[in-house]
Amino acid sequence: MHYYPNPAEGLDIPAVNDAIEEAFAEHGRGKVQMPPKVYITFDHGDFRTMPAYIPSLDIGGVKIVNVHPGNPSSGLPTVMALTVIISPETGIPEAILNATSLTDLRTGAAGAVAAKYLCSRKTVTLGMVGSGRQARAQVDAIAAELSISEIRVWSRTERNAHAFCKRYKDHECRSMSLERVADCDLLVTTTPSREPLIRDAWIRDGTHINAIGADAPGKQELDPAILTRATVFIDDPAQAVHSGEINVPIRDGIYTADRIAGTLGEVVLGKKGRTNDREITVFDSTGLAIQDLAIAEIAMKSGNFINLRFP
């Protein structure tokens, strides 16, 4: 059994994007096993168990990931993850991966795949709401699929927005108001907000939005009027209804699950997609266990590991 302490180091982003795209394609074909995430609730957070199997990649396993919002005050990340890889042939645990950074990367890759298929143009102005780890992962992955002419970023903390712009100075990155950030071709929201930040009036026709931040009941970043005006794609129906951007509007009776246009897997397969340049499209990402397996498969090829005695 191998342990990979730092499997995200040196990963090739275009290869990750391709692997994630293929995982979504298999999901669209109905050829994966992925039961719903299982939640265990603690006083100060929770952890989720995410088992899956992708037969075409011959990889099975489970990601275990926590969310403890108070962690940063004690110097730990809010989200930490492990992925355990199980051999389909014998059931032996083959590998354990530190999956904290891999979780960011695979989420970024899903955003890049969505943007590649759903943006109305190949060269985009990119609006970023939030400037943390997820935001960086989105920009890095999207830059491998589209040409970015300009980045507009908003952060609750102005200093973080400036650090973000310094990192992406080659992409003409500037800190702006939420309204000006929303005036873009590709808008990406990565905050833990529980109230809409982005107003419907700010979104112009033809915009594509990656709604990344909402991943638990009660979280939302977009004015629900954007969802009713847009064509909405999700990663997985059950997860999106439970914890995606659409969860609060559905709870409140403003949106219904039958309005969902399709899954990202169907988009990748060409069964669903943008129909014209004026349409507003939304990709509502919650994060799938098959993404964790697909990125683990790549990381295990290139990463350094140590041997652990088992059985």
Add this chain to the structure above:
Amino acid sequence: MHYYPNPAEGLDIPAVNDAIEEAFAEHGRGKVQMPPKVYITFDHGDFRTMPAYIPSLDIGGVKIVNVHPGNPSSGLPTVMALTVIISPETGIPEAILNATSLTDLRTGAAGAVAAKYLCSRKTVTLGMVGSGRQARAQVDAIAAELSISEIRVWSRTERNAHAFCKRYKDHECRSMSLERVADCDLLVTTTPSREPLIRDAWIRDGTHINAIGADAPGKQELDPAILTRATVFIDDPAQAVHSGEINVPIRDGIYTADRIAGTLGEVVLGKKGRTNDREITVFDSTGLAIQDLAIAEIAMKSGNFINLRFP
């Protein structure tokens, strides 16, 4: 993060039995979180993901365990397991344990707790059906709770029965026919049978039976007439109906879930139990995630570990 390659080594069996008993008590009090096991199915086997949280022990985590019946032909165990321990306070993965042997021990401990509360006497003749790892774990754990005057064992392979008797020669162990093995105070079945092995006519009044082997749909070891005649206790209602000894009789309409007398947790708490010395009692064990956490908690105190870099 610590990795325990061999955490079963040197474990104190009475202490394990006590910890498992306390876990069942907490289960009986309704004070644990334990969602249903999640199954992923491969061509040659499956793996199950078993998350849980026991607040009173301040321990949370998940066991990942496979069942690949063809493994012994390639020198691997049929069942292998890992347990990942998650800190309730921060969500960080604190430990990973090789849980293959721990799985046997925690199942043996549940059998011992059931026998301690449900046997009609403190000195017993013990009938063992099956002589493998699970059978040894049952005898070792039961011997810490009851006095064993004699062991009668049956195995499909006569040679295995003799090896078993050699191991337990201090307990007057002898290999016998199924019918004579069933003539005992405490009968323990640990086979992977998919057809009843034990006939109703062989079971005398006052016998307690630990039905351990059935842990998946389609498996059974007892004549269903024994279940309708006996007072049946289970570990967890949902799991027992799905995959315990009662699963086939329920599927066939011979037994109904409303006949279940109670859980082992309720027995430990004194809310349910044997009512007289002539009653036949059955404990239908499927194996609970809280047992895995309870034994991990003990193993982490005494076991040797290596440090792994995380996060």
